[in-house]
Amino acid sequence: MSTQLDIPVLFILFNRPRHARKVLEQIRQAQPKELFIAIDGPRPNHPTDREQVAQCTALLDEIDWPCQVYKLIQPRNLGCKRGVSTAITWFFEQVEMGIILEDDCLPDPSFFTFCRETLLYHQHNSSVMHISGVNFQGGQRHGDGSYFYSKICHIWGWATWRRAWAKYDVSMQSYAEFRQNQVIKDLFTDQKVQQFWTEAFDxxxxxxxxxxxxxxxxxxxxxxxxxxxxxxxxxxxIGFGQDATHTKEDTESTGNQPLQTLTEIVHPRFLIESRRATEYSLHKFFRKVSGIKQRMENITNKPGLKNVKTTFRKHLLP
Incomplete structure (x- = not known):
């Protein structure tokens, strides 16, 4: 980019300085005027964390372009749930819209332009709540624009607005009523998809x-x-590996995907969900499976939101 990016960027780090430096190099190309840095603290009983977190903190000294830097450095580990959500809330307490990158999400330079243009284009459209950076559609193209609309909110590099994040509740206080009324059936018709998300939300x-x-x-x-x-x-x-918190293996080949450069942004003619795209993602990544396949998936991670290895969580959204 020839000029500085005028959309704020939140960069979330933890204990992987090698990955974080690569992502920072890409952020440097965009040269955001405002850069927010959030670093979670070291975990107790993880002897390497303290040094690795210190190395991540030291990366702040490599921010060498003219910009305003804001820092949220946690003295103690908050974990994935509180650490990331607290950082994003802190970010949107200060900005109206912004781009969010974690330390293992390597962006193509055109990602920043894409986020800027779509953030501004949909700024006042309350139905649009999330902008994703990844594409896991297996080579399929949807619609007549540079992007399409879907229910799936991949969070490996994304952007949103304060107006949308203001609705976020990390504790899901309304979920008991949602579950009692079986609202999941109004969202998805496939019973295995319903089961997957119900178990995840539970x-x-x-x-x-x-x-x-x-x-x-x-x-x-x-x-x-x-x-x-x-x-x-x-x-x-770029974060798949044994030093990852959640994405230790990549059985779906969603990690380390080649970057593609977006040379122009064409907005879709119609603001309508591509159900074909949503269904492709749901059936490929977000359906309940059983037997041996289930047990195998419970010890790996699918591409989804991005987190946890548990009996409930096979993955989340890429």
Missing amino acids: GVYAGQIDTWDYQWCYTIWTSGGICVCPNQNLISN
Whole structure:
């Protein structure tokens, strides 16, 4: 980009300085005028965390372009659920709209342009609540624009507005009523999809899954929201490996996807969900499975929101 990015960026780090430096290099190309840095604290009983978190903190000294830097450095570990959600809430207490990157989500330079243009284009459209950077549609293209609309809110590089995040509730206080009234059946017709999301939401609501992103899906869907998804892949998750918190294996080949450059942004003619795209994602990534396949998936991660290895969580959204 020839000029500085005028959309604020939140960069969330923890204990992987090598990955974080690569992402910071891409942020440097965009040169955001406002850069928010959130770093979770070291975990107790993890002896390498303190040094790795310190190395991530030291990366702030490499911010060498003219910008305003804001810092939220936690003295103690908050974990995925509280650490990430607290950082995003802090971000939107200060900005109206912004781009969010975690330390393993490597963006193509055009990702920043894409987010800027779609944030501004949909700024006053309350039904659009999320902008994704990844594309996991297996080569399929949807609609007549550079992006399409879907229910699926991938969070490996994304953007949103204060107006949307204001609806977020990390504790999902309305979920008991949602479950009692079986609202999931109004969202999805496939019983295995219903079962997948019900078990995921149950786990989060009961405190058995330490994550923040299922709650963001819940917020979007219960608010009648929709998501922007690019027709090209603008983010590569470089964080798969044994040092990852959640994405230790990549059985679906969603990690380390090639980056594609978006050369122009054409807005879709119609603001209508691509049900074909949503159904493709649901059937590929978000359906309940059973038997041996279920047990195998319970010890890996699918591409989804991005987090946890538990009996409830096979993955989340890429």
